[in-house]
Structures are given as structure tokens and as C-alpha cells.
Amino acid sequence: xxxxxxxxxxxxxxxIAFRHVLERDPVTHILVQLPLLILSGALxxxxxxxxxxxxxxxxxxxLIIAVTGIAFWMLPRSIDSALSSDLVEVAKFVxxxxxxxxxxxxxxxxAHPILRGFLKAEALSMLGVMAFLYTHxxxxxxxxxxxxxxxxxxxxxxxxxxxxxLLWVTPLFAPRNAFRNSSARTSSVPA
Amino acid sequence: MLMSTPRNxxxxxxxxxxxxxxxxxxxxxxxxxxxxxxxxxxxLDPAFFYRLMTAHGAGMVGVAAxxxxxxxxxxxxxxxxxxEGVYWAFLGLFLLxxxxxxxxxxxxxxxxxxxxxxxxxxxxxxxxxxxxxxxxxxGYISIGVGFLLFYLEVGRKIVAAYGGIGRALAWPLAFxxxxxxxxxxxxxxxxxxxxxxxxxxIVVGATVLVSSLVNLLVPGFAVDALLAKNMIYFFGHxxxxxxxxxxxxxxxxxxxxxxxxxWKTTRPFALAWTAILLFVMAVYPxxxxxxxxxxxxxxxxxxxxxxxxxxxxxxxxxxxxxVYLRGSNIRWDLASxxxxxxxxxxxxxxxxxxxxxxxxxxxxxxxxxxxxxxxHIYLILGEVAMAFGFMAWLVKDxxxxxxxxxxxxxxxxxxxxxxxxxxxxxxxxxxxVPRRWAVHAEEWFxxxxxxxxxxxxxxxxxLIFVALYAKGLSARRES
Numbered sequence: 094x095x096x097x098x099x100x101x102x103x104x105x106x107x108x109i110a111f112r113h114v115l116e117r118d119p120v121t122h123i124l125v126q127l128p129l130l131i132l133s134g135a136l137x138x139x140x141x142x143x144x145x146x147x148x149x150x151x152x153x154x155x156l157i158i159a160v161t162g163i164a165f166w167m168l169p170r171s172i173d174s175a176l177s178s179d180l181v182e183v184a185k186f187v188x189x190x191x192x193x194x195x196x197x198x199x200x201x202x203x204a205h206p207i208l209r210g211f212l213k214a215e216a217l218s219m220l221g222v223m224a225f226l227y228t229h230x231x232x233x234x235x236x237x238x239x240x241x242x243x244x245x246x247x248x249x250x251x252x253x254x255x256x257x258x259l260l261w262v263t264p265l266f267a268p269r270n271a272f273r274n275s276s277a278r279t280s281s282v283p284a
Numbered sequence: 285m286l287m288s289t290p291r292n293x294x295x296x297x298x299x300x301x302x303x304x305x306x307x308x309x310x311x312x313x314x315x316x317x318x319x320x321x322x323x324x325x326x327x328l329d330p331a332f333f334y335r336l337m338t339a340h341g342a343g344m345v346g347v348a349a350x351x352x353x354x355x356x357x358x359x360x361x362x363x364x365x366x367x368e369g370v371y372w373a374f375l376g377l378f379l380l381x382x383x384x385x386x387x388x389x390x391x392x393x394x395x396x397x398x399x400x401x402x403x404x405x406x407x408x409x410x411x412x413x414x415x416x417x418x419x420x421x422x423g424y425i426s427i428g429v430g431f432l433l434f435y436l437e438v439g440r441k442i443v444a445a446y447g448g449i450g451r452a453l454a455w456p457l458a459f460x461x462x463x464x465x466x467x468x469x470x471x472x473x474x475x476x477x478x479x480x481x482x483x484x485x486i487v488v489g490a491t492v493l494v495s496s497l498v499n500l501l502v503p504g505f506a507v508d509a510l511l512a513k514n515m516i517y518f519f520g521h522x523x524x525x526x527x528x529x530x531x532x533x534x535x536x537x538x539x540x541x542x543x544x545x546x547w548k549t550t551r552p553f554a555l556a557w558t559a560i561l562l563f564v565m566a567v568y569p570x571x572x573x574x575x576x577x578x579x580x581x582x583x584x585x586x587x588x589x590x591x592x593x594x595x596x597x598x599x600x601x602x603x604x605x606x607v608y609l610r611g612s613n614i615r616w617d618l619a620s621x622x623x624x625x626x627x628x629x630x631x632x633x634x635x636x637x638x639x640x641x642x643x644x645x646x647x648x649x650x651x652x653x654x655x656x657x658x659x660h661i662y663l664i665l666g667e668v669a670m671a672f673g674f675m676a677w678l679v680k681d682x683x684x685x686x687x688x689x690x691x692x693x694x695x696x697x698x699x700x701x702x703x704x705x706x707x708x709x710x711x712x713x714x715x716x717v718p719r720r721w722a723v724h725a726e727e728w729f730x731x732x733x734x735x736x737x738x739x740x741x742x743x744x745x746x747l748i749f750v751a752l753y754a755k756g757l758s759a760r761r762e763s
Contacts, residue, residue: 207370210436211429214487221491226498229508265439266448 097136101190102223104133109186116176124253127166127189129277134194144204155200156212162193167223168202169234176237213261217254292368293361293677300354300375300755301675304347307382308668311343312746316739322724323732330412333722334395341398342385342420345524346427348663349673350378352432352530356478358674358708359537361469364441370433377430378540384423394418397720399520400424400493402512406500414500421493421500428486428493435486437478442472452476453561454554467549470536474529477561482526484565489519510577514568521568528630528662529560531670532601535623538677542620543612553604556596563593570641574650583643590641594634603629616750618691619680622673625699633658636710651720654713657706664702664742672698672749680755682744694748701741708735 108115108126117127152192165171166189174181201209227232227247233240289297314336321328328336357371386393394416396404405417446452446468454473467473492515499507536547556751569586572578605627614620636658640649676691712731717724724732729752 168733205438207367207433207436211432211439214432214436214483215490218490218494221488222494222498224492224504225495225507225511229506229511231341231504265443266450268443268448 094133094139097139101136103134104136105190108133109172109190111184118174119235119242120249123172123246124249127185130186130237131194131197132190134190136196137195138198141202142199144199147200152200152202152204152208155196156204156208159193159197159200160212162188162196165217166193173235197222217258220250220254220257223247224254289358289362293357293366296368296371296375297311297358298352298678300350301671301678302750302754302757304351304354304671305746305753306677307343307350308671308745309345310741311340311347312550312743313338314343316736316743317748319732319739320736321722323729323736324609324724324726325733325736328722330722331393331395334397334411335389336721337720338395338397339386339389340426342389344526344663345398345520346378346382346385348527348671349523349530351674352527352667353431355534355674356438356475356530357434359533360382360438360442360475363469363472364376364445366441367437370437374430374434375714377426377433381427381430382424384419384426386485387752388416388419388423392419394420396420397464399516400496401516402496402507402509405496406503418497418500421497425490425493425627428490432483432486433715435479435483438475439483442476442479446472446476449476449480451724453558454549457551458554458558463500464550467554470547470549470553471533472534473549473554473557474536477557478526478529481522481561481564485519485522485526487599488515492516492519502534505668507516510575513572513575517571518565522564524659525564528667528670529564531626531667532630534670535601535605535627538619538623538674539608540620540659542614543608545608545612546568547604547608549612552600556600559592559596563589563596567593567641570646573641573643573646587641587643589733590638594638597634598631602627615686617676617680617686618683618695619673619677619750621687621695622669622676622749625695626666626670626673628667629661629702630667633661633666636661648716649713651718652713653709653717653719656719657677657709657713660709661702661706664706665699668746669698669702672746675749675753676756679753679760682756682759683752690748690752694745694752697741698745701738701743701745703739705735705742708732708738 108129112126115121144155166185171181171185175185176182204212210252224247227243227250230240230243234243238246303425317328318333318336318340321325321333353374357366360366392415393412394405394408395411396408396417398423400417405420406414408417425706443449450456452468452472453476454462454467457464457467468476492512495507495512498505567586567589569578569582570590571586573583573586605624609624636654637644640654640658708731712728712735713719714729715731717728717731
């Protein structure tokens with residue numbers, strides 16, 4: 094556990110220490126810094142931790158918190174505010190690990206496989222929407238970044254979709270828990 | 285060896301097919317009204333025509349997909365344990381989507397066609413408010429979410445039971461040294477392939493739907509029209525094709541009951557389904573052959589893959605069906621006749637589709653009635669025939685006689701009507717009669733009126749099939 098907390102702290106520290114470098118470019122700000130902060134929160138949760146409370150059953154409440162947090166930080170307005178307001182910047186460094194990373198990891202562990210699959214499919218769709226919007230927006234979406242920057246960010250989302258799709262689809266060709274025909278029906282009685 | 289479909293799944297599917305039968309008749313009636321109005325048999329406000337056309341298009345695509353999904357669920361549940369609640373969630377979200385779509389059309393006045401091509405939903409010239417288009421798109425999203433849940437459940441169970449996507453697609457047989465006896469049954473191969481390509485299609489569709497929503501709510505946020513069209517046609521082509529590829533599972537499962545020869549997963553069958561998986565996703569540019577700003581390679585790919593797409597269908601499914609039927613002493617009844625008709629119609633429909641997929645032909649034919657001609661063959665004589673065949677088979681044991689007079693009458697009327705109706709589309713297309721026109725020139729009235737007559741026969745045939753199905757369900761309940 095100690096090493097996990099240490100790595101999480103190091104990630105947050107690195108994000109803070111290099112924040113000017115990372116935030117100078119929207120690609121590194123949104124596609125590097127924000128995911129790293131979420132990862133730091135997820136590292137705080139030990140593997141296979143499942144909360145045994147009635148409110149956390151199925152992971153719905155925790156995942157709603159995480160998805161709400163993601164939705165908030167998807168808004169260009171939020172990114173702009175983080176750059177122009179120290180208070181929002183601090184909120185970003187606190188909320189991404191604690192209100193997205195931690196509940197996402199905890200909720201994921203107890204979520205039904207269909208819910209996980211649904212969230213993965215939705216994540217790919219929304220990454221596509223972000224790519225679409227950032228590459229085709231007729232105006233500057235963030236006051237802090239140029240139109241050319243946001244276009245690069247849009248293409249960055251496309252690259253992320255490609256690699257995330259590979260990451261999620263590849264295991265389906267040889268699932269670890271696969272046991273051939275084990276859950277297939279075997280007896281015979283034609284309808 | 286198979287197990288019977290669990291009763292709870294069977295009952296859910298039977299209800300679905302009853303709902304689908306009613307919707308099919310309603311959608312066919314909409315089509316009949318449009319053809320009659322084009323033929324000048326009565327006046328129809330053009331704005332109302334386009335609403336009907338939108339409802340007809342969205343409704344037929346939706347109900348074709350619904351019946352295909354019901355067939356898939358019914359037979360896949362014989363091989364793996366599926367969660368019944370997922371099916372009800374799918375059906376509930378589907379019906380919610382239908383309510384939103386019908387509301388957007390008949391209350392909100394939306395008439396931008398089922399393809400919702402940018403910028404038409406947003407720029408209606410005052411025909412409908414943006415809110416109507418928003419409701420239409422939310423309806424699609426609801427249906428898409430329902431299908432996503434459906435495929436997640438089917439996909440995860442097949443992947444777990446058969447050891448991954450590749451094994452479920454019979455790749456060890458197709459590309460390795462595995463024996464046919466070790467391969468998954470045809471139903472699983474078809475279900476896996478459909479799950480993969482339609483899930484990808486739905487994810488792409490969700491992206492363009494949400495982007496269109498943003499455009500409707502914030503009009504300044506323009507969408508790239510060409511990119512949107514590519515994504516819409518990728519999604520739309522994959523989705524409507526998936527409905528046929530799901531429905532053909534009924535042929536794989538039911539026809540062997542009549543022929544006594546089990547439908548096996550062979551090496552050509554496995555290779556064909558892998559080819560289908562790729563071709564269905566690669567062929568969509570043949571819908572964009574008139575978009576001259578498209579990259580040339582994409583259009584050439586669309587034409588070449590159009591040629592290739594016919595091979596798995598014609599060589600494997602249609603040819604295999606002929607082999608299974610030959611010398612089998614098949615006991616013909618309504619179910620077997622409609623299922624065989626479905627494969628025949630699907631195969632015949634591929635010919636005008638491939639012709640229209642040629643760039644040189646498409647330049648002339650794309651905006652003519654040739655195009656609805658080919659996809660009406662696919663649907664009336666293909667997918668919908670398979671769906672009616674499946675319905676007839678579901679209530680087969682409640683019927684007194686195997687092939688009654690009313691069965692033969694319904695089949696004859698439907699076949700005659702479907703053949704005549706679709707031929708009139710093709711003939712009209714060859715005569716350069718444009719498609720999607722609410723008002724036709726008097727010179728085109730003859731074809732329109734003949735088509736209306738044949739269309740009435742199709743509706744009558746469908747009415748007979750659905751009435752027989754409802755009667756069969758009722759008889760089963762009483763027994």
C-alpha cells in the first residue's frame with residue numbers, strides 16, 4: 094500500500110511541479126496531466142477493494158460521482174477556469190484524484206460486466222465526439238489556447254481512441270477467464 | 285447438440301415478434317400511401333409526405349433490426365446463458381426510442397429522413413423546430429443504447445464460452461488446422477460477427493448523433509458535412525445489414541429441422557463470415573459515390589468491396605441452402621417457404637445493389653428509384669420474409685395442418701406483390717424516375733399506380749402472416 098501512495102504522491106507532485114510545461118499545450122494538459130491525476134487517485138485504492146455498503150452496491154453511486162467529475166472536466170470552460178483561477182486550479186488537483194480516480198476504481202470493481210462494457214463503449218463514443226468537436230469547432234473553444242492548438246487536441250483524441258480501443262479489444266481475442274464451452278449449453282432438446 | 289430455447293427468452297421473443305408484426309404492417313401502410321400519392325391517386329401535402337417517408341424509413345430500419353435481434357437472442361440463448369433482464373431493457377429502450385421518433389415526426393413535424401444528414405435536421409426552412417430534430421436524435425440514441433446493452437450481453441457470454449472472438453468466429457478452422465467438429469455452431473459464428481461489426485457501428489453512430497445534437501442546440505457549432513455523412517453511412521449501412529445477418533440465423537437453425545441435415549460450420553462458412561465482418565464495414569463508401577470530394581481510393585474501395593460482398597452471401601449461404609435442400613425431401617410449410625424465400629430475395633437483391641455500387645452506373649442511377657428498388661428487395665423479399673418465416677415457425681405446433689390454403693394464399697399474394705412492387709421500383713429507376721420526390725410528373729403515374737397495386741398485395745400478405753401468428757399464439761395460450 095505504501096508504495097502505491099508514494100507513487101500517487103509523486104505523480105501529483107510531478108503534475109504540480111511541471112504544471113506550466115504541461116498546461117502550456119492543451120494536448121499535454123488534457124491528455125497527459127488530467128489522466129495522470131486520475132491515475133494517482135486510482136492508485137490510492139488497493140487492488141480488488143470492494144466497498145461492502147448498501148449504497149455502493151453495483152458501483153452505481155461511485156461511478157455516477159466519477160462520471161459527473163469527468164463530465165465537468167470535459168467542459169472547455171472548466172479547463173479555461175483552471176488556467177485563469179488559482180482556486181479552480183487547486184480544485185482540479187484535488188478533484189481529479191479524489192472525485193474521479195478513487196470512485197472510478199472503487200465503483201469499477203463492483204460494477205457488472207455489462208455496465209463496464211457500456212461505459213467503455215460510451216467512453217469511446219465521447220472521445221470521438223471530443224475529437225469531432227475540437228477538430229471542427231468554428232470558434233476558439235478555450236480562451237487560453239489557439240484554434241490550431243485545439244485542432245491538435247482533436248487529433249490527439251483520435252489517437253487516444255485508437256490505442257484505447259486496442260487496449261480494450263485485444264484481450265477479447267484470448268480472454269483470461271475463457272474456458273471453452275464451459276458456460277455453453279450442452280444437452281439436447283430441439284424446440 | 286442443442287438445448288431448447290429457455291421459456292422466458294422464448295416468451296420475450298414471441299412478444300417482440302408480435303409487436304414487430306404490427307409495426308411492419310403500419311410501416312408498409314405508410315409506404316403504400318406514399319406510392320399512391322406519387323401516382324396521383326390522391327393529394328398528399330408534401331410536408332406530410334416527407335414525415336411519412338421519415339417514419340417509414342426509420343421504422344423499417346428499426347423493425348428490421350428488432351426482428352433480427354429477436355431471432356439472434358432466441359437461438360443464441362440455446363448455447364449460452366443470457367440475462368433476460370438485458371433483453372427487456374433493450375426492448376424498453378427500443379420502445380422509448382420509437383415513442384420519441386414518432387413524437388418528433390407526427391407532433392414536432394420532423395421530416396428530414398431517417399439518415400438525419402447534416403445540416404438538414406437543423407435547417408428545415410421552418411418545416412420543424414430544432415426541438416423536433418433533437419427528439420428524433422434522442423430516439424435514435426435510446427435505440428442505440430438498447431442495442432449496445434444487447435450486444436454487450438451476447439458478446440461477453442460468447443467470448444467467455446467459446447474462448448475469445450477469434451474462436452467464436454471459427455478462426456482455428458478457417459486459418460488453422462482445426463476440424464469442423466470442434467468449431468462453434470453457425471449461429472455462434474454469425475452472432476459473434478454481427479456483434480462485433482454492429483457494436484463498432486453503434487459507437488461510431490453515437491459519436492455522430494451526439495455531434496449532431498450539439499449542432500442542433502448550438503447552431504454555430506458546425507459539423508463537417510462530409511465527415512458526418514461518412515460516419516452516418518458507416519453506421520446506417522452496418523446497422524441495416526446487421527439486421528439481415530442476424531435474421532439469417534433463423535435459416536441456419538430452422539431449415540435443418542425440415543431437411544434433417546444439420547447446418548455445419550465448415551471452412552468456407554468460417555471464411556465467409558470473416559469476410560462479411562470486414563466487407564460490411566469497408567463497403568459503405570458505395571453510398572457516397574456522388575460525393576466527388578471523397579478520396580478516390582475510398583470510392584474505388586466501395587466499388588470493389590461491393591463486388592466482393594456478394595460472394596459470401598451467394599456462394600456460401602445461398603449455395604449452401606441449395607445443397608441442403610437438394611434431395612432432402614423437405615416438408616414445405618409457411619415457415620420453410622418464407623425462410624427459403626428470404627435467402628432467395630436477399631440473393632436476388634444483391635444484383636441491383638452491386639450494379640448500383642459501380643461508379644459509372646451510380647452517376648446515373650443513384651438518385652433514381654433504382655436504389656429503393658434494391659433495398660426493398662432486400663427487405664420485403666429478404667429480411668422481412670425471414671422474420672415472417674420465423675414467426676410462422678414459432679407457432680408451427682399450434683397449427684392443425686402443415687401447409688393450409690390460407691398459408692399458400694398469403695405466401696402467393698406476398699410473393700407476387702413483393703416481386704411486382706420491387707420490380708416497378710427498378711423499372712422506374714431505369715426510366716430515371718427520381719426517388720424521394722413527393723410529387724411526380726404525370727408521365728410517371730403509370731408505374732406508380734401499378735406499384736401501388738402490388739404494394740397493396742404486400743400489405744395484404746403481411747396482414748395474413750401476422751393474423752396467423754396472432755392466432756397461433758392465442759391457440760398456444762389456450763392449450
